[in-house]
Amino acid sequence: MWLLAAALVLAFPLRLWSKPAGRALLRLPATPVDVADPELASVWRFAQAAAEHVPAAATYTCRARDPVQEMNLHMVSLGLIRQATALPSSYYGRPLAELAGRARYVLVLGPLPPGLDAFEEVATVEGGVVVRRRGIDRD
């Protein structure tokens, strides 16, 4: 009886992997969460690409249209941009404009928002743009 029950439960995963949609998943992902959370995966890809453009000991902040995405980008960046210091633009939706105003670099997820006139573009990467405060060659 137990083996029969075990085989029945195993049938669900077997069915999943035998379907075309399941077989299509059989590839190495680019991020740890490609399939489980595609939205977070795009945040990850952006943060990973942006990390190369933020120098050591710099300060940076994260911007996104959606406060949830902005928080996610901040959290993910702490693991990927270890060389610099994060100054969040918001924390769980609470704006922190004064703190973020001290950041030298801004990682913008999505298109550039208005109000970043004091910044110049460093790089356009997958999913967004990295900008730097004008007049700063390096930190």
Add this chain to the structure above:
Amino acid sequence: MTDWAGLVLTHGVLALCGGAAAWHPALRRTPLLVRTSAALACGTLALAVEAILWALLGIPWTTLTLALPLAGVSCTLALLWARTATPCQHPALGPSRPIALVAAGIALGALAHFALAALTSLGSASDLVLFWGVKGLHFAAAGGPDPATLAGAFAAHTHPSYPPLYPVLLAWWTLLAGALPWRLVPVASSLYLAAALPLVYHLLRRACPPDLAAGVTALWATALSAALVQARSAGNAEPLLLLFVTVAVTALLTEPQPPAAVPRWTAALALSGAVLTKNEGAVAAVLLVGGVMLRDRLWRRRPAARALLGLAWPPLAAWTLWLVLRLVCGLPLTDPIREPALVMSFAHVGTILAAASEHLGAGSRGLAWLVPLAVLAVRCRGQSLVRVVPALVLGGGLPAFLFVYYLHAVGDPSQLIDWTFPRVTLPALSALIIAAGVATALPEAAPRPGDETGPPRSRLS
């Protein structure tokens, strides 16, 4: 070093650090897989305890400061235990060949499902990239629990009050391999699931015939593998929590009566691991100890206090150690982004029941829950049910705890339930499967009349 080599090295050294367990008289004559799994589990627990002690003493975490003392203690204990006599083991008779082959095939299929889901990121946890991995990296860089970061104004999302075992393990991985291979961390979770299988089978064999033990282990593997993928828990702390809680449950349900020293040590150490892995581990420990107390009362066993103390003090000591570290480092004692305690809204009851019932699929349309519940309801009566009371208390208590927790939600609790219910109920599912298996076995393993080592007559029988 390649990422895969780092994975093997990290866990291999960890198993060596806990290797003494493989020479313990209770395990020395068991198959290599059982001994290796025990060594990995003990090494993981020992690493966490040592890391907390070093943080309290101001000793920085490095590969040498973490590995050398553990290896030294492990070698010494292994030498000591290798010289002690091995107690008489239960019959080494295995399941019949067809049963063994089918059970092993099913268990391997279940493991392959979980490993594939982890490797392709189908079953990966978002929390790994949001905070678990980040904490591990910070711990490794700071050479300790990094109180400056964790106590900061913008660290609430890292859940600084969460127990440290898993981030310590990730920090250890980072220190040893030189970097944290993000995409492989979820794959390591399948190692913890795989480590649980030989231990569960070995412990079940103390109370179950070999064919039954093999069948229950196979069901446990398929049910938990499917549920872990459904709950997207690869890379989270859940697989480790499951390993510890399941070993504790199985050890307690299959212990001889009256409990000997070794089985209680197994459960006590496993509960210590659970307490240091997740806060739900502490809840599980309290429920299991409470369940053992209740079972003792039902068995009308008077001298249970000493055995109960032997079970409770190691997890209590582990919890106290973590509490002291938080106090010394100025870390919050409660989770700053959780709702205040005892401020409940009973208007949530309908939402909680509806949302929770939607999340009982466990990757098998609820079959993983239905099988053990049906077996317990239909086939188990009286003494067999009393024996598995600790698991029943856990199996019912954990969802009840969650229910009360969701009553605290500010606003609609649906999203909180979506995030947590499938994961947090995994130990309850595990406990119910083990309980059903052991309870089914009892008629065959029931003590003979007049057998002094058997459980006394129950009030329920």
